[in-house]
Structures are given as structure tokens and as C-alpha cells.
Amino acid sequence: MTAPIAARRPHSFSHHGIRVEDPYAWLRDPGYPEVKDKEVLSYLEQENAFFEAAMQPRKALTDTLFAEMKGRIKEDDSSVPQKDGDYIYWRAFEVGAQYRKWYRKPVTGGEDQLILDEPALAEGHDYFRLGALSVSPDGRYLAYAIDNNGSERFEARIRDLFTGEILPEIIPDTLSSLVWTSDSRGLLYGIANDQWRTDNARLHWLGQPVESDTELFHEDDEGFRVSVGLTSSEKWIVIATGDHVTSEVWLLPADNPTAPPLLVAPRKPGREYDVDEHEGTLYIRTNDTHPNFRLVKASLENPGNWQEVIAPDAHFYLTDFTLFKGFYVTEGRQDGLDQIELRDYATHAPKRIPFPEASYSASLDDNPEYDVTKLRIGYESMVTPDTIYDYHLDSGALEVLKVQEIPSGYDANRYATERLTIPARDGTPIPVSIVYPKDLPRDGSAPLHLYGYGAYGIAMEPGFSTSRLSLLDRGFAFALAHIRGGDDLGQQWYLDGKLEKRTNTFTDFVDVAKGLVERGYTSKGRISISGGSAGGELMGAVINSDPDLWGAVVAHVPFVDVLNTMLDETLPLTPGEWPEWGNPIEDKTAFETILSYDPYSNVSAQDYPPLMVTAGLNDPRVTYWEPAKWVAKLRATKTDDNILLLKTNMGAGHGGKSGRFESLQETAEEFAFILWQLNIAQ
Secondary structure, three states: OOOOOOOOOOOEEEEOOEEEEOOOHHHOOOOOOOOOOHHHHHHHHHHHHHHHHHHHHHHHHHHHHHHHHHHOOOOOOEOOOEEEOOEEEEEEOOOOOOOOEEEEEEOOOOOOEEEEEHHHHHOOOOOOEEEEEEEOOOOOEEEEEEEOOOOOOEEEEEEEOOOOOEOOOOEEEEOOOOEEOOOOOEEEEOEEOOOOOEOEEEEEEOOOOHHHOEEEEEOOOOOOEEEEEEOOOOOEEEEEEEOOOOEEEEEEEOOOOOOOOEEEEOOOOOOOEEEEEEOOEEEEEEOOOOOOOEEEEEEOOOOOOOEEEEOOOOOEEEEEEEEOOOOEEEEEEEOOEEEEEEEOOOOOOEEEOOOOOOOOEEEEOOOOOOOOOEEEEEEEOOOOOOEEEEEEOOOOOEEEEEEOOOOOOOOHHHEEEEEEEEEOOOOOEEEEEEEEEOOOOOOOOOOEEEEOOOOOOOOOOOOOOOOOHHHHOOOOEEEEEOOEOEOOOOHHHHHOOOHHHOHHHHHHHHHHHHHHHHOOOOOOOOEEEEEEOHHHHHHHHHHHHOHHHEEEEEEEOOOOOHHHHHOOOOOOOHHHHHHHHOOOOOOHHHHHHHHHHOOOOOOOOOOOOOEEEEEEOOOOOOOOHHHHHHHHHHHHHOOOOOOEEEEEEOOOEOOEOOOHHHHHHHHHHHHHHHHHHHOOOO
């Protein structure tokens, strides 16, 4: 088959006196979020057919990779059971199942009870995702939310676990947690409005019509989103509202949700904070005096009078805290490495939990109860499979409860991992986590896969991946670039990769690749790269700037039409995204900055590397037309004969296919594409 060529249709606009051409604007269906335009659908289907035809000769390789990946998954896997009140809860896969089943049994003994059957709920749907899930305090009701098309508009339902009955009330378009009141009769939630924004917190009483539900809170700022939650003691319902840089929190008594809400502190631009409560004292994590956050406390009677508990630290980034009855836990990163510390309420002195490796990922796991004598902790590294521990408070011992099982076998001694630093062009040292076979040559002959994201203050954790082994076992090194735009080294690291400093993210990634070449891990053209969403924007930027570095590129649901999206305030995410990217509608400098790096706008007549692009027709985060327009423009503009593929999931959203094996199939396709383009012996 020949590659489909999308029609070029004259379309342009001017803003701040700058004219921009957009000849593929027609690929956005005017009826979105419904996509029914026959010409648009025909083009996407032609691209899908071309993808299938191009990958057909690689089917045997894809099948081999899939079999390898599937063989590393314990099909009848289950979680470590955890006590919560009168019951012990766990979830489990059955052999061959795409989705989990959720179980519980009484602490006092008795039969296992199936409380939620995901495979049954998913039956007949091409896509299924379980969203929020919450058991009422009395253990009788299960509230859960499901999405069966990838649009992330969940439908909430309630099941009586004592009778098995599904209650008649159904709440559509939820986009939040589901939080029970203390008496187990009321349920708080938030619904998405027409622009897919949660601007409310609502209260539903069991047995009452959903139409009569009460709106307890409404947010008028279109850039803010509302969420609901509970404090650790479950005495207070938390209603939080905010955008990427500013937050505001209100509290409601969990036993009286219609009481007047208590405002902790009014919103102040640029100030973020989150709140928990212990015995009448509020604990608050905030960045009001330092980007790396500090911990303060206040009384319920005077919640805005903050007293410092833990001072901010330039080398320690306070990422989270969790309150328990007799102690509390802080989580953070010391110079980029995860740390978990226990503290008492009297002295607040830290007791750090030690971990054995130089580079790893560690965090609190499932700890639902308030009064505990041990903590559930998760740990992994690039060579250590996911491990679940109980940390015993009395002895300080870490008890291994479960190590991720790899049925086909795994020998950690075959691999090595390092944490490197590579200087960016401005001299900033960029951390890199890398794993590779111990016999990897350092003469530049080895292939290397480099992954990056670099946005929204999201760190890239150096964790374990069974799928990644299919590359390592074919001689690859695999590297994570901890580039600016994430918060890997603290909040300032994030600030140094956003807004007017956005291009640091892209140049950091390129400089890491060049540094790995200089150190002999690989060579120019032997590097495959991938990223998704904002990481897909990264892919678009670096193939525009340094196309000859890369031997294969995979961009998943890439955010590549940044300027047009940020100019369209009717799109679901746009107003809330302006603090991240800038508001080009009002700010000429923001317009010019985005235009300078926007991947779609900067496609030029040059050679590009082989490229595989994915999209989701129902994706509300990165709309399908962004990758479609980008691919269309690349096809018409690039000067090479390298393969360019676009695959659109016609029944899925931002995360691709939802089943655990369907997802593996897509990873196998991605790796087959990379091996094909780098000409790696099979």
C-alpha cells in the first residue's frame, strides 16, 4: 500500500499580528466530541490500513515479543491482602483474564466474597476502565465508576454488598473520587461539565433521585478543577479546587456534609497547599515560602494561622505526607532519590527507612487504616522487581510480603543499573537512570532506547518493567532522562522546564542523548526514543531540532498542536493548562514562545527519522486531530523515504487499549517497529 495523503486546504489565522497557516485544520470534526465526519473517518481508517499493511511483515516478530512479554506475567496474579475495618480486601486476575476481580472476607473468618467483577462489567465492550471505587464505612455499599469508551466520562453505580443488589440510582459523567459520609447514607462526587471540567462537588443520598442531588460546592474559575476526598481520620471531607499553580481547600464534617464548609485558606496565586487533620490539628503541605514545600500546622478554629513544623530544604523535596493516629509519614526526594520518613507528633524528628540500592523507587503502598502498627511499602528499581513490604514500627524490620513473580524466569545478575549525570548545554547536570546487559559494549555499537516526559512536575521513577527486558535481551541499553519540566530534583526543576523555559526540556533530552553517545553507550542513529502525551510533544520537538540523532521514534497520543489547542478555550483542558504552557490568547510573548517550539508549526522540509504515532478517537486529553494533523503535515513536507505510521484506536482514549494483554500487544507492536527500524537481528 502507498501512504495516504491528506488534502491540504487553505486555512490561516492571525493573532497578535502574526499569521499562522494551518492547512490540515479540517481534520478536526466540527461535531466533536462526536466524530462522524465521513471524510475525517475515512482518512483515519486509511492510515490504520496503511499501519496494518506496513506492520504485517513484522507480525511474526510482534507475536514473538508479545509471547515473551506475556510469559513474564503471572496470569493468576493477586494483590497482597490488606485489612480495612472489619474486612480484608484484595484483587486478583484469573488465567487469561484481561481485567481483575475484587474480593473481601471478614477479619473474623468466613467465605471469600466477590465484590466487583471487572471481566463481567467489561463484557461486550472494546474498552473498559474502572475509575473510583469506595466501600461505605459500615461495609455494606460499594460505589464504583466505569468508563467503557475511553472518553473518561465515568458512570457511577452503587452495589449493596449484603444482598448483591445493584441500586437503581446511576450517576452519569462523574470525574472524581467517590466519598462516603460517616453514616454510609450519603455519597459525594463531582461531575464533568460540557467542557469536561469538574467544577463542582455534589451530594447524593441513597434512595433519592439523582436529579435531586445537592451541589455543595461550585467553582467559577474555568481553569480550576474540583476534587473530593477524606482526611486520614475520616472525620472530615476535603473539597479541593485548583489549577497547576494555585489551590484552595474547604472542609466538611463527614457526619454532617450539609454544614457550612470551613475554608482553610483563601486562594493566593502561585500558592499550593494540601491538608490533613489529626486530633483537631490541621497539617498543611505548602510551597508558600519555598518551591520544595514545607509542612505547617494550624488549629481548626484558626485554620489560616500557620505554624512551621518542617522547614523547606533546597535538597529535600517534600512530595507528600500521611497522618496516622500515633505518628505521621513524610515522603520526598533527597537530591532526586525517594525517601520515606516516620515522625512523631511531639518532636517531629525524622526516622528514615533505609533502602539498599543507589537508584530506586519507593513509596507508601496501601495503608487504609488510621491506627496501625506497621506500614505497607512498595519498592522497585530498574533491576529489582516490584516488592511489597510491611515495615514494622516496633522493630524497624522490613518484612517481604510479595516479590513480583516472573514465570518465564528473571536473573537480575545479568543486568546492571547506574545513575549518571550529563551536563546540559547551559551547564546544568541532568540525571539519567540507565539499565543494560552487563556485557554491553562501550564502543558505541549498542542500540539504546531513551525515554522522557518532562512536564507537569511529573517525575520519571526508575522502576522495573518486564516488557523492557525484550529490548535488554536484544542488546539494548534503556535510559530514563530526568529532564527539567518534571519535578525529579524538586519543584524548581519543574519550574525551569515550563512556560518561557519550556525549551530546556527539549534541549536537556537532546544533550542527554549526545552525552550517552560520548560515553560509548550507543551512537548517532542507534538511538530509539519514545514518549507519550506531553512526552509526545517532546518527541515532536527533538525530531524537528535534531532529526539525525534518532534511529526510530514512537510518539504516543502526542501533544503536538500546542498553539492551536492553547488558543481554543472551548477545549476541555485549555483554561486549566495556561499556567503550564502560557496563555497565547492574551499574551503575545506566550504566543511567540509556543510558536517557536510547537512541533506541528515547526515541521520543515528536512529528513526525519522513522516514526510511529498513536492516537485515540475518544481521547479528551490530546484530541485525535493533533497527531493526525502532524502526521499529515510530515508526510507532505519531509524529504526522506523513512516510514511514517499513524495508528488511531477508534474505540479508546488517552491510554490506548485497556485490557492487560491488549496493552501488551500494543507494546509488542512498538518494540517490533523499533527493532525493524534499527535493523536489530531477531
